[in-house]
């Protein structure tokens with residue numbers, strides 16, 4: 001009896017090494033400008049070429065500006081150092097012949113958004129990228145994980161990853177969520193329950209009636225943040241929803257697609273398979289979640305009191321005091337007491353078309369609150385942007401006072417021009433609220449697109465009626 | 466890389482950072498990920514805590530406002546080779562720059578209750594040894610370190626930490642990982658010895674799962 005993870009592992013197992021590790025064959029390798037230059041340098045030094053050229057797909061996303069318009073080339077990047085990385089990616093892709101969706105491409109975007117939507121991510125694949133949010137692709141039933149730069153070089157050179165097997169964990173989400181609760185709230189809730197190390201050493205398979213009921217996009221949000229629960233790998237078994245999604249984006253011939261589907265339909269955990277750890281969560285009890293501190297596990301119901309050091313265990317006291325201090329909430333009781341300065345809707349967690357639709361629904365016909373200095377919407381990819389514009393979502397956002405941007409990681413991390421200024425408080429749909437993540441001394445509160453949109457309109461955290 | 470002539474001893478002063486969940490964004494903030502080099506990250510280690518101003522890649526330590534309260538800015542800790550922290554050190558982003566920053570500063574080992582998976586793996590590829598110890602031992606080390614500075618000697622061969630030459634604590638780490646630190650092995654070279662296996666596997670896969678290879 002095997003789990004889905006066991007099956008994917010065995011399917012890709014090339015060789016068992018004397019060291020106890022395994023060589024695992026990698027079907028797809030995504031590259032971006034930040035974690036690849038040193039890997040290419042290593043490859044060149046060793047006089048090697050990519051093992052299987054077309055396994056690799058590249059795009060610049062982390063440090064590209066998101067005000068570009070048409071005809072923007074990398075020469076227009078103002079930050080000289082960031083420019084070097086984008087140019088370097090371009091040079092390396094050209095040198096080796098790697099397919100790149102470059103800064104001018106209409107299909108450029110956040111690597112984890114473009115992979116699935118362009119049909120490069122397929123169920124049953126092993127997928128790696130020098131980025132921890134590679135777990136996102138697990139939503140299509142892939143064994144997908146983030147790797148370091150040395151491993152990027154290793155995968156380029158050998159098409160394999162040298163790894164030890166993870167343990168199996170199963171999280172079953174059952175029931176129907178209440179109104180205003182999205183998959184972002186559900187995954188934040190999970191992280192609040194098990195902590196940011198709760199999944200360390202595990203591949204987490206998400207299942208249950210709630211997972212069955214949601215779209216591939218929503219599943220991606222959950223798998224994306226598996227890493228925030230400590231798990232390198234998040235997984236959802238392929239089902240009819242997955243197959244419909246793949247059909248829509250596939251570049252396979254009909255015949256090949258049907259053959260593949262026959263295989264994908266078998267990619268399930270066996271009925272009696274045993275997980276090393278199992279948990280069941282009733283999603284009907286979950287309220288919209290908002291983080292208050294500097295780790296994704298510091299999360300509460302949006303209307304609940306923020307934890308205080310005096311009411312917490314001695315282990316937690318120091319963390320709470322430090323986080324409250326950094327966040328500038330030393331005396332505040334509730335999240336609704338906080339005045340926000342910025343709103344960011346975007347990132348590989350929540351920048352797909354459904355996320356933008358949800359947010360647009362909230363802001364339609366309204367205007368952002370006076371205290372909001374800037375509210376930006378950054379579609380995850382060129383294709384998402386195009387689709388949103390066809391649906392008129394850009395107009396809805398712009399009419400409400402939002403700024404509509406070009407695709408990229410944007411304010412998810414302070415590597416491009418979109419950054420918080422010191423002490424600014426941001427309602428963000430991204431995945432990390434670490435100190436300084438969105439800019440030096442910036443204060444991040446993670447939440448769903450729906451809650452972020454509402455915060456933009458309301459100026460403070462609350463629940464849309 | 467390793468101070469002793471036999472290459473099996475790491476010794477130096479322990480610097481304690483009493484926090485859980487020290488993520489890789491704290492070890493090195495995103496600004497410095499713009500570098501395309503693999504070295505030269507020492508001045509940016511723990512940047513947000515080490516300085517009182519916002520840094521930029523290329524701006525030297527001497528031009529910054531130092532946070533005098535941060536342990537690595539004070540003697541003798543400015544020459545520490547070993548860091549002590551609590552739970553989940555190195556969680557978050559996969560950036561190997563975090564390990565490069567530790568390595569470039571001169572850190573050769575990190576002792577903590579637990580580590581982020583990707584960070585843990587990255588350490589061994591860059592000669593930094595992550596050591597997991599129980600919560601109780603970590604607590605007692607913090608108590609000792611708060612009284613006066615601790616000199617540590619780590620014997621990689623015996624897998625033993627000696628504290629101020631008095632107390633000994635043993636630790637566990639998988640042999641193949643430790644070997645990487647001791648011998649500085651390069652994974653690419655090792656894996657390429659399996660070229661034939663990889664090709665055979667790939668050829669079979671092309672037959673059985675052709676849709677993976679449609680772009681080839």
Ligand code: SF4
Pocket residue numbers: 061062110111112131133347348349408409412413430431
């Ligand atoms: S959007 Fe944020 S989390 Fe996602 S890949 Fe970009 S920087 Fe990383």
